[in-house]
Amino acid sequence: MKQIKGINDFVVKFANVNGTGSASANHLFAKAIFRMGIPVSPRNIFPSNIQGLPTWYEVRVSSKGYLGRRGGVDLMVCVNPQTMADDVASVQPGGYFLYDNTKPLAQNLKRDDISYFGIPLTEMCMREFKAPRLQQLLKNVVYVGALAALLDIKFSILKDLLGDQFKGKEKLISPNVHALEMGYQFASENFKCPLPIRLEQGGNVAPHILESDHILMNGNTAAALGAIYGGATVAAWYPITPSTSVVDAFSQYAERMRIDAGTGKKNFAIIQAEDELAAMGMVIGAGWNGARAFTATSGPGLSLMSEFLGLAYFAEVPAVLIDVQRSGPSTGMPTRSQQSDILAAAYASHGDTKHVLLFPATPRECFDMTVQAFDLSEQLQTPIILMTDLDLGMNDWMSPPLEWDDSYQMDRGKVLDAKGLDEAENWGRYLDVDGDGICYRTLPGAHPDKGAFFTRGSSKNEMAVYSEKGEDYVQNVDRLLRKFETAKSYVPEPKTHPPIEVKKPKTKLKLGALFFGTSASPAYEAVEMLAPEGYPIDTMRIRAFPFHESLETFIHDHDMIFVIEQNRDGQMRQLIMNECHIAPDKLHSVLNYSGTPITARDIAAQIREALNTKGADVIALRPETA
Amino acid sequence: MSYIKPKFRHPKLPTNALGYTVADYDGSISTLCAGCGHDSISAAIRNACFLSSIQPHRIAKMSGIGCSSKTPTYFLGKSHGFNSVHGRMPSVATGASVANRDLTYIGISGDGDTASIGMGQFIHLIRRNVNMTYIVANNGCYGLTKGQDSATTDLGSISKIGFENPFDGIDLASLALLQGASFVGRSFSGDKDQLVPLIRAAMAHKGFAFIDVVSPCVTFANHAGASKSYSATRENIDPMPLDFVPMREEIRTQYDAGTSQAVTLHDGSVIHLHKASSDYAANDRQAALSEVQTANAEGKILTGLLYLDPDSQNLTHTLQLATRPLNELGKNELCPGSHVLNSINEGLR
Structure with a gap:
């Protein structure tokens, strides 16, 4: 043997x-x-x-x-x-x-x-x-x-x-x-x-x-630390695997780091809600009042929170949601990993909604992106959803140490305080003064006479007055789209590596691979397995939705793109097709949805198979003769 | 109905301690049906805030969905408001109140918004003793969707299209008492002499203050056979009158012993309850429940301050929140800095 x-x-x-x-x-x-x-x-x-x-x-x-x-x-x-x-x-x-x-x-x-x-x-x-x-x-x-x-x-x-x-x-x-x-x-x-x-x-x-000098930590703990460093003061949640340890860790760190030295009182509030609907409602109430607030949940919770996500999108209230994905639909396999909430999160709620998503791939990114999520939510006045998963959230990953820049300042976005309101001419809550789709908000209690308005999930005009006029509605939702366009330049850009040099390529096709989150590490490994076999594959790791313009360029620059993800329906592929106007044939799904994280060998095998079965497209080069 | 709100005010309108007139507590013109009980509640809130000299901008108005939840537009135009989603105002109010403990929160809900779709959140709001006034404009019907029965429609009440309600109605005041609410009142939109002081007392209370207000729906539930119509309510009401004397104000009226009792709130304000029977104590939860249940059994609507625990501990206390509102804290209080992160890294090696 x-x-x-x-x-x-x-x-x-x-x-x-x-x-x-x-x-x-x-x-x-x-x-x-x-x-x-x-x-x-x-x-x-x-x-x-x-x-x-x-x-x-x-x-x-x-x-x-x-x-x-x-x-x-x-x-x-x-x-x-x-x-x-x-x-x-x-x-x-x-x-x-x-x-x-x-x-x-x-x-x-x-x-x-x-x-x-x-x-x-x-x-x-x-x-x-x-x-x-x-x-x-x-x-x-x-x-x-x-x-x-x-x-x-x-x-x-x-x-x-x-x-x-x-x-x-x-x-x-x-x-x-x-x-x-x-x-x-x-x-x-x-x-x-x-x-x-x-x-x-x-x-x-x-x-x-x-x-x-690596550390070993899980993504949920890293995200919790991100919430501490990002200045979150309100956490509202409902226990659900695999997200529970996010709030557990937040609680432990907060009890150590957020106690007022003089009084022993708490500079934070954690509320275990009666369900995920209430958890999201509390986050929105706190965000509306100007506190940085977040919740952590998984697929079933995301479904329940969808109604409130629509409210926060339409009423433009900051909120941060950490979605530690598990396998669905319904209860699915609660303790198994998937990346299968992509579409549900991107378009959560009825009506025309779109949400900003962040896709961390390492504990370090869970930390950095959670901090960033709080800034983004206030800059963009909208919910930000951190899309992690059970594999990243609950397992320990070797990671470069977490880093903190002490010069960091929280970006609270466009908020007018009493002074700002006195100086502002003709303030209207939904007036797009700067043309970027982001308007100036005010917080309750700020000014005796100015800046009060009624936040609502119903249609309104630029002055925040209830309106069922078609033109007011259209102007508002078009502005929200403009804001989503602005978000592209705020969110983390995708990551690429230098192209892989292959001496004797077996294909004339320019191959590319797209992936995100926990699919990244095995995807990189698969790409390195395939290079010596004659298949050079360029890679792009998606880190946010809305997609950066470079994603579309990457797709246009390649003949065949593998979209590697962990769900049945190729949800990221669908989102790209939907948002980037890409011909479906060009995007080839590489999938695993068994509940155990995708493996490098599996990815390589699926790509090999795709290249061989698409024989007409692949030209196997004969060895050079001279 | 009118669609233009007159702006003319008497030049010598009286002012409160802050120098505001009652007009400073006005909102936009109501779009509800003429004669709607909810408009009387709006007026009572306006008057209560004026009389208690609360700065309008330090009040936050919270609501869900329905006719009741539209009303925050119609009072306190200088206050921020949040018209959230159906039945979920309690959670939004909870989040808002922990984010800024210094504002006065008034929630307006309806019987559909609270007793049906929002029942879960309502119960948990009571359980957490969130510091707010929560008013249910209770008309026993779904007005905005044209008159369906609600969960508080009384057994046997006849709907406008002639159906007899086969279900027992939920009595929100009894429920609030059972769940441990620290302030429970009931009133009638047509009894402003009782409703205004009750709202003032509720706002002075440092905890969850619930007021169930029978507020007839003139369009869909004001006919003969509807148990929450104006005439049926007036016929069956059993009011306990009360006066509210805010802290720092001198008590001028003399009350006869035996027919009245004084309840002192945590902030020093005093509520005087007047009732023929002197064995009723507003701080006895079991007695209150028994009184309400007895009245219900007799087909009477007992109104007034039913129960009060002036020393209850609200959510800010339970959570041991810092005195400074969370939404005012900045990087210095919130961000532990790189040296702490480095030591965390060290612990992960």
Whole structure:
């Protein structure tokens, strides 16, 4: 049997039962690799359940720093008999299978093209630990100890991490360290360590990774910090996976950083609303009153908030919504990731509405773009929706450190205070004085005689007086469109990379790929896989809607465009077709909507297939003869 | 009906403590049907704000959708208003009140807006004890969609097209009492002597003040058999008169002991309740509920200040909000700066 080999390049998957403490042990494993300076991306693939159902945890190690999923499993750690048959089958030929052999492995689970490592985890823990809960929890730590031996994880790092994890609960450190040592010792004595797949500090890790002082954090925490730094004072929300931890993190940071030193009172308000409708209503009420306010939700919440989003769009009230997308429709798969709210968010609410969307791809961008969202919402006087997803929001990503420029000033947009109102001639709430579609607003209580108006979701004229005159209505909604046009120059521009040079291209077609959010990392990896095969693909990472003009240019400059995204209907492709007047044939969808994040291998395979089946368009060049 | 609002005012209109005349609390001309009870409520709010000398621009008017929710245009033209979406004014008002705790919030809703589509938000508004006055202009019908029964239409009430309502009506005052509202009143749009002081007391109350106002719909529910018509209301009303004496104002009137009781609000204002029966105490929730239920069973409409807890803690207190309104805070108070971020980065390695 040819075993899979590789230094700092492999995928480990853990199969566990949820509620048994496996996620924290698996995270310990991933964090240890991160502390060794080796690029790692852990993903918790969990059920919508608290205890007893199958759960997986995938850890990808990539010397080049690819943080998306690669595809395939090299080493499976299986401690869940419920799923063992599937888990055995999912290992790549030449791979490795570590399992709890307290009970012998069934005959039908034996493959001759993978290597088995049996460790009596249950038996060892029953013998060593008395408390039933510890017997269960520490099984996970024992296999982490075994992996340390099998993969060459620095043991002292694991011990340090346990110290960090149990700060304040020191009693728990020694049984955990003991469990680690039991696993390490068992593996060292019974298996040939290390395996042909293993870790090596420094080693072949890409120089740009070694040079940077990376952090490991999830997007929800980063977005919460963005809300703190962006000056949010009101958070209204309703619990929903996978967005809940945004407000949890905001609360934790605010309790530390937003307490008035003199009085001990709070410079923030967090309200757990009765539902998502109310959450959005509170955000709009606060935004109308001049406070920076936000909510965080996921697909079902977005559906409920649509009515209020229409109000905020039409009445021009600032609001920030963080949509941590999960799979729909309806309840869908609540704990699985997708990018499938694109159209629902872009056009949320009845009537002619369009919303500004931001698409972060890293925790760093979750932070930066959340700060920016608060500025944009006040500059543009409209809701800004941050479109992240479960994969980015709830999983830890290796990221360059967060940065803050202390000279930052909040941009509150066009707001007239008492002085401004006294100086303004002929103020009207919806008068487009500057021609950019953005009018001057006033806040309640600002001036004794001037600036009061009735904010409403019904039609009005430029002076904010109720009007059902067709021309008033048209003038207003046309101005809103003009404002949306203005937004193009305010939102983050797309990112491109220098073109890839390919010596012997197999196609005359100019190929391009468009993607956003968590599809970006595996898309870049797929593009690099395809380049040596003769397919140079230019890339553009979309970061906002409305689309920047360069997107249209990019599409026009290429013959065939792959739009890589994680939903069934190619929603970003549809949005581009709708907004950029692009012939549909030119945009080819590359999709994954299984709920587990798209992999680089999958993207590459879909592009290969598209290029081959479109044989008429692709000219395979013969090798040069002279 | 008139479509031009006369601007002429008597040159010697009396002024309040701030020097404003009642005209300074006017709004645009009403577009409701002539004789609509809601216009009387608008006038009562105007008069209450004038009498209590509240700066018009420090009031925020909140509403949902429906005839009732249109009315904030018709009073307090110098105040900002927010006509939000149907049944969802409570959440908008909640957000607004935490963003700026210093304004006086008046919410105007209707029986459809509150008792049907907005029931969930209404209950939670009470539960949070948001510091605002919440008035339901209750006519027991959907006026703006031409007279359908609402959730507060009384059992057996006959609609304009002749159908008898087969459902029990929701009694919003009882509901508010049950849910723990810190101020519950009921009144009649035609009884301004009671309604004006009740609104003044509600605005002085530091917490959620609910007033259910029977406000007949002249067009769709004012016929014989409609239980919330002007004549039926006048026939069945059982009013408890009251006076409101704001803080710092001297109490000039003498009240007979035994027929009147004084309730002092948190800000020092005093409400005098007059009722024949002296065993009724406005700060006894169970007693209030019992009085209301008894009156309901007898087909009577008990009006007045039904319940008051002058010391209740409102949402700003529950949330431990800073004294300075959140919407006034700037970068210095809100943004922790790069040194804090660097230490956060350090903790993530």
